[in-house]
Amino acid sequence: MSSSLLKEVGELDINTENCKSFLLVDENETLQVMEEESFLERLGIPSNKAVKVLSIFGNTGDGKSHTLNATFFNGHEVFRTSETQDSCTVGVWAAFDPSLSLILLDTEGLLGATSKQNQRMRLLLKVLAVSDMVVYRTRAERLHNDLFRFLGNASQAYLKHFTSELKAMSDRCGLEVPLSSLGPALLVFHETSNTKLLGCDSRTPGGAEQLLQKRFHQLSLSTEAFNSVEYVGTRTTLPPTNFSGFLEVVCRRASNTSTRSRRPPAIVYNVLKALSMRFNGEITDDRITTSSFFPDEYFSCSNVCLSCGARCTKNMNHLKDNVAHTAKSRCRYTHQYNNKVLICRVCYERGLEVAVNPKTSASTDSKWFGLATYAWSGRQHWIGNQDPEGSVVRPELRHVWLGNEAFLKDNSNGTQRVLDGVNFAIQSVTDYSRGPTKAITAWLTDQVAPEYWRPNSQITECHQCKKPFEDGERKHHCRSCGEGCCDVCSTKTMSVPERGWGSAAVRVCDDCFRTGGNSTDVAGKQLEAAREGRGLMARRITEVAQSTLDAMTSAVEYPLGIVKDVARPDYWVPDHELVKCHHCEKPFAGTTAKHHCRACGLGFCSQCSPELRPVPSRGWDHPVRVCVDCSEKKGEL
Structure with missing residues (x-):
């Protein structure tokens, strides 16, 4: 980077002395800014300003907030810091650097004490997904395996769970390049005191980046989600830390539009809002089955088939899009749930899927004949088809998802x-x-x-x-x-x-x-x-x-x-909830009979339900008891 550009950045930093960061997302994954206008106002960005996003990750006490303050704000405490080893950053905090047109996101430390570790990890991946540059800040003599596992697991979870949602967001925002196809650039900012920096040995072929990729490969991890991986090192024998090399790399990445272009800040806000709405909810520890930083349980639907135990393969909150639960494995029949569905064979051959339900009697049968037919043939009697499974229908076993009223009741x-x-x-x-x-x-x-x-x-x-x-x-x-x-x-x-x-x-x-x-x-x-x-x-x-x-x-x-x-029937009000007639509001005493209207399912006394009418919409083909309100309705019930 040229000295003139560094000088310009420094001058702009001085003008940001009064700039302060603000809480963007709290520890419960709740977005604290409700409207994009408020988001722009808190950052001090005009709506037509094109920006990029830089987020920083790392362990508690490694100086993430201090790094942002020293690099972009000339040492002013825009992001709050602490002299203790305890984490002073809870949730995600945001600020804007006008010199580089960068929205800076400061995250909570990975080793910080919290009762919601699972929610925090999921929040970190949401921040990573909206970033153009991801900085992993570490202050240690050697790069530990936790760094590689965190980034490798984040890459895998990003590709598996976030790409489809980001693609949908890019389509809605009208972006030419889908957000999911080009992930953020990864910068590993490593500070040592006594050991040499990675790749400084001239005998090491390929430099630090190749050594990083080798470590990922040895741990069976991949960085496929990141469009590039770059190592930035600084050795500090006496304070203060030299951040000029790190700033130079950030400036180069911020001005590079060959992989990711700048975009309006409103898009950044809307993408983060969409991810917050999609991936949310409590995560209990007993759901976690792996040691991964980002297991599938953080992002996938928690529903499990009651019959076979198979887990739903869809992402969280997919029912909001009217997308049904699905499982990779076939279900098994369980007589408690009676999860066998009969499909009309003729309709199926025509490309339609029509479920067929048994009837206890035909509409033309009298009550006597219907009862006799039902008793003689069993509860699976079919009118006109004594052996339906071998002729007119094909059986299918369906998964029984919690809340699916068709099977549970x-x-x-x-x-x-x-x-x-x-x-x-x-x-x-x-x-x-x-x-x-x-x-x-x-x-x-x-x-x-x-x-x-x-x-x-x-x-x-x-x-x-x-x-x-x-x-x-x-x-x-x-x-x-x-x-x-x-x-x-x-x-x-x-x-x-x-x-x-x-x-x-x-x-x-x-x-x-x-x-x-x-x-x-x-x-x-x-x-x-x-x-x-x-x-x-x-x-x-x-x-x-x-x-x-x-x-x-x-x-x-x-x-x-x-x-x-x-x-x-399901739509009837239970007897124990019937305390008075729904029409005349007369209390039901011990001798007062409770009658259910076959049309609305509410409870009535004898005087308020004297009529008999067929209710075909509810499956009552013969005249049955209805209340005075439903009896007065014109047309067929």
Whole structure:
């Protein structure tokens, strides 16, 4: 660099005596400047001024802030420094050097004590991504491996997670060269006291840069994300440190536009804002599976398939762009989640993907006939297709992502329609006998139970203590794993939202209570036996119907609370939340019946829900109870 240019830089530095840095991003990764106008005002930059960005990294106590002050501001304390070994920089601080048109970003030290180490490392990569020059400042007699691992891991994470987001940003900003194709220049600024600088030995071929690349290669690391790697060394035997060599390299890099051109400062702000919005959120230590400085857990989606355990491969917050979860591996079927989807074969051959759902009855069937058909053919009865998987549909196994209501809640209104049909049948058959039989109770419970519950006929002993069930002894289903247990082994209650039970506490077995209900591999070996048992459903129903028809009365004692919980459609307000009629606001007393409107799902008293109308939009093909508000609506519900 010429002496005239150095003199000009020094004169401009003197004029920046009153310049102060400001906090740009705090330790929680929160951007402290909300608008780009405020960003420009805090830096003192006109909007049409083209700039480059220089960021500095390094360990705590190696003099990053002092380096920026001495190099660009003639020693004035624009960035706060401390005489102690503790870090005085928390978050990311910014200032502007008008002589070189450089936005300077000072980062927190890598060895600084913080309770959010994971968030800090992710923040450093965001700063690196918006920089044109990256300076790694180290003050040591030798270059340690941590320096190479940090930069190598940063390069890998930059290419893997940030390139697509930066490319999208460059397209939106109208840049001719995508930001992702040309990464920043890397400057390793090394200060020693007693040892020689790297590459000063004339016998070393290739100089310091080749030695740096050799060290990266020995550690199986790459610097592919950086457009160049350059070593700058200074040896300090007596203070002060000589920063002229470092300033000369920075000036040369700042004026070089062959790889990266200057850009409006608003683009710098918008890119940092976009990265802050994309990559954010808490990172728990138990998610970190590698010793890398920038593991995938910092930047990738945290959702895991509940069925097979596969991790989502998308970047963080991809659902904001309406991009669904994906996994590299194929899923496995788990009967608790019933994650098999049936696709119409004809539509699939035409390039469409249309999921097909079973129906318990046709719209032209009466309640009697629909109930009989459902009971005779099992809950997977298909109208017009007795064997759909071999003819008109193709099965696919889908991943079960947390929050995917399609799999986690198996509470379609099909079971409620069956319950309505049973009530209709019970009310029609009167006074044949006194009290129901246990066979009817067990059968009815199995019909409306979730897919992951073990059928009563297969429960011969307690799943926990292995004690055989005696005649008349109550069998309880754990709402978490679906196994049958005795009273003693299922005394605990807890919320099981992942099974569709909402936030209310429900009965679970002691094992699931201790483990928090994380038992996802239940009864895998007995799945085939369960399928074979369902194949005999028609004969069992025939025998039960013939032997117990005389015993049916209007007072069938099936477990009503369980049936209502299982059969309740997703859009219905739970019974325990119904304290008054939604229309007349009359409180529900102990004798006041609660009725759900089949159209809106809200709770009403008998006087406010007297009408019967079909609600095809909700799957009710026959006339069902609706409230006065929905009944007054014109057109088809």
